[in-house]
Amino acid sequence: MEYGLPLYILILDYILGSIMWTLIGRTVLDLFISADSPMVIARVFRQLTDPLIRLFDRLTPKFLLPSFKPLYVAWFFFMVRFYVIPFIYIGEMGLLSFSLEGVFGDFIKSFYR
Numbered sequence: 001m002e003y004g005l006p007l008y009i010l011i012l013d014y015i016l017g018s019i020m021w022t023l024i025g026r027t028v029l030d031l032f033i034s035a036d037s038p039m040v041i042a043r044v045f046r047q048l049t050d051p052l053i054r055l056f057d058r059l060t061p062k063f064l065l066p067s068f069k070p071l072y073v074a075w076f077f078f079m080v081r082f083y084v085i086p087f088i089y090i091g092e093m094g095l096l097s098f099s100l101e102g103v104f105g106d107f108i109k110s111f112y113r
Contacts, residue, residue, distance in 0.1 A: 009089055016081050023049055023074035030067035049073075 026045045033042045049070055053060075056073045064072055 009085065013081060013085065016077050016085075019052065020074045020077035020081065023052065023070040023077070026070040027068065027074070030070065 022045065026049045029042050029045055033039060035046075037043075053069050053073055056076060059076070060069055060072055
């Protein structure tokens with residue numbers, strides 16, 4: 001147990017965090033790379049995120065630019081990670097959040113010691 005959390009909470013947070021960051025990465029790629037680009041990374045990001053964007057299509061405002069739809073969907077995953085999971089687990093919102101980013105931050109800090 002890392003950070004005093006049960007393993008299933010960490011796994012769920014890692015999965016949701018990975019989805020959230022993939023959607024954010026797709027948004028950044030969409031800003032700089034055209035939709036019909038032959039670049040492999042752009043195609044992979046689109047193949048991974050298109051099902052999620054379609055799943056949340058009914059919740060996505062129609063006025064939103066297509067390149068910002070992945071960011072809007074990522075916001076839902078952020079809300080679940082920051083509010084819903086901690087509320088279900090300990091009854092508080094905003095606590096115990098972002099273990100994925102904490103591990104990544106610890107990894108980065110290890111290079112500067």
